[in-house]
Amino acid sequence: MSATDVLLECRDASRTFGGGPTAVVAVQGVNCRIRAGERMAITGASGSGKSTLLHLIAGLEEPTGGTVLRSGPFSAQDVGMIFQGPSLIPALTVAENVALPLVVGGASEETAHAAALAALRLTAIADLAEHLPEEISGGQGQRAAVARVLALAPRLILADEPTGRLDGVTGQRVLDTLLSAADATGAALVVTTHDPAIAARMTTRLAMHGGRLVDVQEEKS
């Protein structure tokens, strides 16, 4: 890739599941670029291919057609994924949940705990560090999920319907957290959403229909 600020580029990327008459073409011929510091929303109706495109970008799925090019080495720690629910481990405290991926990655308990607390401060829930997941709200749980990703210092944060289970106000607060965390760390952020109010907060908006990109809006900064 020539432009140095392009982290990742989909070139005619497609993903088909299954084969023969029952094959499902989830993503078809998508071209898009994600630049360093990007703020991107992927919108579209249910089944339009948003999650599959995000999985291609994350490297969780391989394209069955076209390519997904990554600039330079991209390790698992360079990409942080956030899902609709926080999926916290119930028996661990919030801080232990946030520290866990670092510990699994080989960091000492002490280093991981310090990184977890720093990430919880960034997401404004450091006061909940010693709480169990059952003792916090859905919005606070999503902020813990954001902190768990931030602790890994990813270059690219991918969030699949991160506000889908939250009410409008709480969803916007979680998005505030995501945007300010991405600003603070310099990470690019890509969010799939059904919610136009969430998409409106991003500077690039890709709209999907039937697996294809049907509209791209980019606000010039």
Ligand SMILES: Nc1ncnc2c1ncn2[C@@H]1O[C@H](COP(=O)(O)OP(=O)(O)OP(=O)(O)O)[C@@H](O)[C@H]1O
């Ligand atoms: N692993 C899979 N196996 C078979 N079909 C799949 C698989 N994953 C997705 N699909 C199909 O691909 C199409 C796109 O699904 P995808 O989950 O990407 O859509 P989406 O826009 O994210 O939907 P939603 O908003 O409901 O999450 C759908 O028809 C879906 O049923």
